[in-house]
Amino acid sequence: DLLSDIQDALFRANSTVNERIPMEITVDDNILQNSQKANEASKMLQANAEIFEEATQILVQKFGMGIIPIANKVLETTQMLNNTIRVKRDAKCPSPPSSCSDNFHRTTRSISGICNNVKNRKWGNSETGMRRLLGAVSYSDGLNTIRTRGVNGKLLPSAREISNKIFQASNENATSKQYNHLLMQMGQFLAHDLIFMPSSTARSYGGGSLNCSSCDSPKTVSPNCAPIPVPSDDPYFKIGCIRLTRALNGQTGFGIRQQIDQNTHFIDLSAVYGSEDCEAVTVREYKDGRLLEFRYANYVLPPQNVRDENCQSRSPFHCFTCGDFRNSLHPALIPIHTVFIKQHNRLAQMIKNSRSGLTDEQIFQLARRIMIAQWQHFVYSEYLPNILSLAIRKKYDLVELDNGFYKGYKQTRDPSLTNEFTGAAFRFGHSQARDRFQRINNKGQSQGDYKLGNDIFYADQNYLAGNGGWEAILIGMIKSEAMEVDRYISHSMRNEIFRIRQKEGTGVDLAAVNVMRGRDIGLLPYTSYRKFAGLSAVKSWDGLSQEFTKENIDALKKVYDSYDDIDLYAAILSEKHMGESIVGPTAANIIAETFEGLKVGDRFYYENEGIFTNAQLAEIRKSKLSKIICQNTDGLKTINRDIFSLSSQSVNCDQLADININVFF
Ligand code: HEM
Numbered sequence: 001d002l003l004s005d006i007q008d009a010l011f012r013a014n015s016t017v018n019e020r021i022p023m024e025i026t027v028d029d030n031i032l033q034n035s036q037k038a039n040e041a042s043k044m045l046q047a048n049a050e051i052f053e054e055a056t057q058i059l060v061q062k063f064g065m066g067i068i069p070i071a072n073k074v075l076e077t078t079q080m081l082n083n084t085i086r087v088k089r090d091a092k093c094p095s096p097p098s099s100c101s102d103n104f105h106r107t108t109r110s111i112s113g114i115c116n117n118v119k120n121r122k123w124g125n126s127e128t129g130m131r132r133l134l135g136a137v138s139y140s141d142g143l144n145t146i147r148t149r150g151v152n153g154k155l156l157p158s159a160r161e162i163s164n165k166i167f168q169a170s171n172e173n174a175t176s177k178q179y180n181h182l183l184m185q186m187g188q189f190l191a192h193d194l195i196f197m198p199s200s201t202a203r204s205y206g207g208g209s210l211n212c213s214s215c216d217s218p219k220t221v222s223p224n225c226a227p228i229p230v231p232s233d234d235p236y237f238k239i240g241c242i243r244l245t246r247a248l249n250g251q252t253g254f255g256i257r258q259q260i261d262q263n264t265h266f267i268d269l270s271a272v273y274g275s276e277d278c279e280a281v282t283v284r285e286y287k288d289g290r291l292l293e294f295r296y297a298n299y300v301l302p303p304q305n306v307r308d309e310n311c312q313s314r315s316p317f318h319c320f321t322c323g324d325f326r327n328s329l330h331p332a333l334i335p336i337h338t339v340f341i342k343q344h345n346r347l348a349q350m351i352k353n354s355r356s357g358l359t360d361e362q363i364f365q366l367a368r369r370i371m372i373a374q375w376q377h378f379v380y381s382e383y384l385p386n387i388l389s390l391a392i393r394k395k396y397d398l399v400e401l402d403n404g405f406y407k408g409y410k411q412t413r414d415p416s417l418t419n420e421f422t423g424a425a426f427r428f429g430h431s432q433a434r435d436r437f438q439r440i441n442n443k444g445q446s447q448g449d450y451k452l453g454n455d456i457f458y459a460d461q462n463y464l465a466g467n468g469g470w471e472a473i474l475i476g477m478i479k480s481e482a483m484e485v486d487r488y489i490s491h492s493m494r495n496e497i498f499r500i501r502q503k504e505g506t507g508v509d510l511a512a513v514n515v516m517r518g519r520d521i522g523l524l525p526y527t528s529y530r531k532f533a534g535l536s537a538v539k540s541w542d543g544l545s546q547e548f549t550k551e552n553i554d555a556l557k558k559v560y561d562s563y564d565d566i567d568l569y570a571a572i573l574s575e576k577h578m579g580e581s582i583v584g585p586t587a588a589n590i591i592a593e594t595f596e597g598l599k600v601g602d603r604f605y606y607e608n609e610g611i612f613t614n615a616q617l618a619e620i621r622k623s624k625l626s627k628i629i630c631q632n633t634d635g636l637k638t639i640n641r642d643i644f645s646l647s648s649q650s651v652n653c654d655q656l657a658d659i660n661i662n663v664f665f
């Protein structure tokens with residue numbers, strides 16, 4: 001009967017995935033770096049998800065797709081999974097609360113996101129799946145197999161070929177006339193608050209990184225390998241394939257492969273505070289509400305992580321421990337982490353000074369609550385207005401109020417990110433990154449520059465006190481141009497991400513990874529999303545001419561057999577910008593829809609009634625990113641009024657309003 005068929009499928013699936021263990025080849029971080037490392041909780045999810053993935057295939061072969069909901073119902077009503085295979089639990093992290101009605105979860109944003117939504121308590125939590133924008137996937141078997149053929153049956157172009165022909169920058173790699181490089185960097189910091197999509201790991205004990213370098217690794221190492229073929233005439237790589245590991249499968253039942261977010265989806269500074277209670281412990285000082293810091297020369301840096309195996313720089317230039325593992329991915333990200341740690345500690349100090357007798361926990365929670373509110377305010381009032389036009393921000397309810405409370409919270413709104421947002425649209429920022437990062441000291445003097453591709457997971461730049469330390473990198477970003485958001489991507493990004501110094505060709509092409517990642521996670525081809533973005537259906541290449549220049553259509557035509565094959569990422573960087581937006585209509589709508597969910601579906605969104613009083617809200621609303629940067633650097637006495645603008649007038653830091661902490665008691 002059905003019950004035993006399902007049980008049987010699970011048993012068989014379990015042994016199939018375990019039989020693969022002996023062929024797994026893992027690789028050390030100092031040989032091949034990787035930023036998307038799965039944490040223990042994600043590895044637990046993968047352990048079971050792969051069994052579901054395999055079992056689904058067995059069942060679908062026998063009964064067809066219709067079996068999926070039925071099998072899940074059976075799973076729900078029996079203890080079948082628990083009886084069949086051992087469900088793993090992460091013992092280090094405390095188990096979730098038994099109810100959301102206790103005082104803490106009613107009033108306080110939890111670290112993992114649990115109980116933000118009291119009906120669907122796991123919505124937006126770390127270690128949960130992403131939504132699919134159109135509710136559909138594009139896997140060749142409908143379940144998990146990467147699409148390899150286009151609509152006319154021809155093999156799709158390799159992601160590296162697409163990168164070479166569409167994203168390769170020549171002299172057209174233009175700098176922005178409007179925006180400084182900090183706009184890029186805040187975008188990445190925001191991305192790291194929202195999304196951490198881990199890569200699959202080895203199934204064998206320890207869950208190391210899979211070595212997916214060889215072109216036949218999907219067969220010889222793991223089905224979770226998805227290496228990118230390199231064309232034989234490649235201008236840079238002299239290898240057969242660029243390594244890539246598929247995003248970790250975290251499906252929790254029978255059905256389609258499901259990618260997860262290891263961070264909280266919410267805008268909650270999880271990159272500062274962590275996304276799980278056990279991670280949050282590693283960043284707190286547990287004294288006076290403070291976060292841990294490390295002092296070097298006369299600078300503050302985040303606490304050192306002396307055991308970070310991914311870190312390429314050697315002692316004493318260790319990488320750091322922050323709420324997000326990727327904090328030391330490249331040197332310019334660390335100053336942002338540092339500024340926010342310092343800001344938290346400034347707030348904690350102010351709270352302690354104005355109210356004696358508060359516990360460490362009380363100070364910590366208040367400082368955290370204020371800082372997350374300031375951050376949400378920056379995101380909606382300073383960052384997004386530079387990315388999305390007013391028209392589209394209005395359409396998606398993203399415009400902040402001048403006063404009063406926001407009344408739009410909807411308990412029915414799932415705040416989760418979409419695969420389209422994380423896998424393609426919000427990666428637009430990769431086009432903004434420069435090849436070389438400037439260092440400028442507080443007197444406005446150049447302290448030289450460094451090449452991004454030479455510094456992936458090297459923290460040493462941030463220690464160089466003689467060059468002005470991390471502040472010189474931060475000021476360098478304020479004073480130099482971002483790259484234009486266009487289809488051209490810098491040399492370092494396209495050839496040298498994860499490259500080990502002095503070893504040419506050991507890195508990857510991030511632009512190609514983005515394209516391949518899109519296929520890996522089952523994104524539909526671009527034309528499927530046009531309707532969602534308010535665009536007309538396409539019946540020919542010419543049908544694209546409203547949104548694409550002729551030159552860009554020609555470039556796309558050279559790699560794609562059909563307009564219906566265009567990968568979402570390639571289209572997003574090739575569309576004409578929409579109105580005042582920095583991206584085209586497709587990216588703009590995908591991005592706006594996610595930020596709408598993150599506002600409407602966040603019970604603790606800072607403008608909601610009951611979070612702050614009117615007087616407190618007024619203090620948050622007058623906060624400016626420029627002031628926070630002023631206050632948490634030693635060198636800056638003047639700063640851009642409009643922090644991301646190249647043409648902004650400069651103001652004295654003292655002229656910008658500070659927060660009045662006294663209204664918060
Ligand atoms: C120098 C700057 C940057 C570097 C070196 C960098 C590097 C990376 C790398 C290595 C990945 C993982 C790709 C994968 O395995 O799929 C990634 C993912 C991503 N990046 Fe960037 N990035 C940079 C800037 C940005 C910016 C400016 C934005 C947005 C404005 C951004 C948004 C994203 C997003 C949304 C993801 C997906 C994250 C995930 O799946 O966990 N990045 N980036």
Ligand SMILES: [Ca+2]
Pocket residue numbers: 193194195263264265266267268269270271
């Ligand atoms: Ca978050």
